[in-house]
Amino acid sequence: MERNEELFLIKSIAEMLNKETNMEVMLQQVLKRILELTNLKTGWIFLFDEEKEYQLAAHAYLPEALELKGRKYMCEGSCRCIHRGLTGNLKKATNMIDCERIERSIKEKRGNTEGIKLHASVPIKLGEVMFGLLNVASPGKLNFDDDELHILESIAYQIGTACERIRLSEQERSMLVLEERNRLARDLHDSVNQHLFSIMYTARGTKSISENQTITNSLDEIYYSSKDALAEMKDLIWQLSSDHIKEGLKIRLVNYCKTLDLSVSYECLENKIPDYLETAFWKIGREALNNINKHAESSKVIIHVGKIESFFTLKIEDNGCGFNMNEVSNSGFGLTSMRERAKLINGNCLVTSEPNKGTVVYVKVPIRKERKEYNESIN
Ligand SMILES: Nc1ncnc2c1ncn2[C@@H]1O[C@H](COP(=O)(O)OP(=O)(O)O)[C@@H](O)[C@H]1O
Ligand SMILES: [Mg+2]
Incomplete structure (x- = not known):
């Protein structure tokens, strides 16, 4: 590539990266632009998360064998570049001789690999922290020379910086949303909540000085509906407010019981519960x-x-009134949503109840297996 072409490539990528505010769109667009300007045929970007999982964050013009089954073979299992990336053994752009995803496709006759055998793997970093890989390839191309790798590295640096910029601006946006939710929670607490409270006690107070049965019945109704509304408002305010978001499962559940005036006994035999499970158990x-x-x-x-x-x-x-499970339809939102949430993490939620014998909600979720360690000898 001529010097002018190189400069044009870097400038045009920088311009694109600078404009976009959505991570997914940015990665997809920049990948296509890189391929267009370098005359390479295909490429993909993997991003790593804190739990050392990877995801296919962008892809362009993949050969048939890698597109197969909704890109299943690009999203599952480990491979050399992922392994090297995650173990910190990929310091700079490299020719990844014999891509295993392609090799396996050929061996298992999964489909056309369109002449692609090898790809270049380029770490996407911010400072010394690597959080992704840019992979590019072309049919029959068996080697990327030092100049090509060098340019790809400069582009990957720019991508790293753009990812961080977008991450920070998303963080800022969600902070603003949180502030707004907190403000709303405070307002509801100071206004609607206080009014409901006063309606509830006025109804109770007026009842005590009235002897007319029709009036006292209506006052009872006012009392109980404002009490229900107050309980729902408390829950809503609690959900809106973000103070509890950083707290662990125990504190959240116990505090929530306090908000609802429930007395709770909490036993936890596990010190460390994975984050995905804390959220599901909490909800x-x-x-x-x-x-x-x-x-x-x-x-x-x-x-x-x-x-x-x-x-x-x-x-x-609970040791409450329980309910007849044959009489309660499955259309209630609460029971259904508990089951669905458990299902989302491959678990199940069983509710058992009998009139006057209380209710038990039991959730069981398989522990996620750690990603199988990559083994060079496994095909
Ligand atoms: N802990 C419980 N004690 C007594 N009844 C319950 C309990 N949990 C659920 N139910 C019964 O199951 C029904 C369905 O619950 P759910 O799906 O959450 O809907 P909702 O709470 O909106 O009525 C409730 O209306 C109630 O009759
Ligand atoms: Mg409910």
């Missing part, structure tokens, strides 16, 4: 506690978090 738990608050006619709850064989478990138990 299912909140729903179960809402049901206890609304329906159980009991204010005692036992929460148990544990581990049995290869499963994490969450049990939320």
